[in-house]
Amino acid sequence: MRFPLVPAFLFSLLIAVCLSAGAWMTEGSLLKAYRGILESRFAIALDRTAEGAMHAASLGVSLESQEGTLGAALRRERALDADILGMSVQDARGRSLYGDGLLPEPASPGTLGRDLIDDLGLPAGRILFGFACGVHMLCL
Secondary structure (H helix, E strand, O other), X not given: OOOOHHHHHHXXXXXXXXXXXXXXXXXXXXXXXXXXXXXXHHHHHHHHHHHHHHHHHHOOOOOHHHHHHHHHHHHHXXXXXXXXXXXXXXXXXXXXXXXXXOOOOOOOOOEEEEEEEOOOOOEEEEEEEEEOHHHHOOOO
8 A cells, every 4th residue: 555645745734834823923922922021121210210200390390400310310220221222301392301322313113202291280291211122122
């Protein structure tokens, strides 16, 4: 009795296609989960910096006059995490006031931002963090 080669080859090809599709879908799911973890890491750093700025804004201190203290907080966060490429503080109109490191204008896909709200609930400005995209594939 002779073994049929064509059906065996087609069956093997079908198995290979199914395994490849499963691996591709698993990789996408894992990258999405990893992206969420890394974005939350950068969001924590962003929140730490923004809290001090919003507290000062609620006491009536403008963003322009916070350059010394907020600038030091930006440098501290950048020193704590090597993947943060740069940070920028913008006023309510979107003008860049000051920052630390490289942050391209306009903001690239690897940028997280948080609006700064004063004590009246009005927008006082925005803090932007730029992070390394290629290292963690966050900009996909």
